[in-house]
Amino acid sequence: MKKLVIVGCGYLADIVADALLQGLLPGYDLVGVYSRTVLKAERLAARMESEGRVCKACSSLEELLALKPDFLIEAASPAAMKELALPALKNGTSIVTLSIGALADTPFYEEVKRAAIAHGTRVYIASGATGGFDVLRTATLMGNASADFRNVKGVRALRRSPFYTPEMETANKVVFLGTAREAIATFPTGLNVAVAASLATVGPEKLKVAMESTPDFVGDRQRVEIKNEQVHAVVDVYSATPEIAAWSVVSTLQNIDSPIVF
Known part of the structure; x- marks a missing residue:
């Protein structure tokens, strides 16, 4: 049985x-969970324990990694990914990440690769709201x-x-044009998914990205196009909610554990 922990308990x-x-x-x-909001971690741990599972609500990343997990699911933020990646990999813990945006930082990306190679661990990029990698x-x-x-978003997502x-x-508007890094x-x-698409x-620095705002549009639409000769x-x-991101983590974990790999 592989030991699993989660960072980000939303x-x-x-x-x-x-x-x-x-x-x-x-x-x-699932042996442990950690969130900067302690109550969220305690809530998720209590939920697991109510189903007869032993799961520890940890108060720090160090406490979480002390559980010696095989895999860490990062469902927090790019900043959290930058904080946890190297300690986790050096701990012998592989990572399944949703905050792919952290890997747009090339020096950090290279440091993560070196740590994974040195410690026999891996970083798995979950497809999130896109796919076709x-x-x-x-x-x-x-x-x-x-x-x-x-990327197409409804105006509601951009009002703040x-x-x-x-x-x-009242009208469609191009909000952003630039590279995935920008x-x-x-x-x-x-736009984490744009970075995932760029890495694939x-x-x-080369993937061209456009974000468009559309009135009354609900959810997110991600379109990746690639051409060669x-x-x-x-x-x-298209995804109406962010739920597909979590299910992409489940799919990744199944793939890791499966004798038949997609």
Whole structure:
């Protein structure tokens, strides 16, 4: 049985915990949780314990890693990923991350790679709200590939951002144009999937990213397009809620534990 811990105890962590309780992750045991909001960690641990599972609500990352988990699910933020990645990998703990935006920082990305190699651990990038990493990576390997990424959000998601203007309420507006690296610097939590797509294709400095605001649109739409001399592929995913991100973690964990790997 592989020991599993979670950092970030919100909505997405609840879905992963539910999947475990439903028997969808039989090869794993959730032994600990950690959140900067202690009550959230205590709530999730209590929920597991009410189902007869032993799960510790930890008050620090150090306490969590002392449990010697095999895998850590990061469902917090890019800042949290930057804080936990190296200590976890050096602890012998592999990571399944949703905050891929942290890896747009090239020096950090390289440091993570070195730590993983040195300690026999890995970082698994969950697909989150996009997908098709297999075809994206394959088309890139074939050479001479170009790629771009388009995100569509409803105006409701941008009303509190510095990019909001009243005209967004009645008309479509391009909010951002730039590279994936620039995108994650501008929207630290809103465009993680763009960084994931960039790492699967042409890199954070080359992937062209556009974000568009649309009145009355609910949810998120992510469209990745890649072309080379022989292949033209489009991965277009709409999600009404962020729930797909948590289920992508469940899928990744199943893949890790499966004799048949997708």
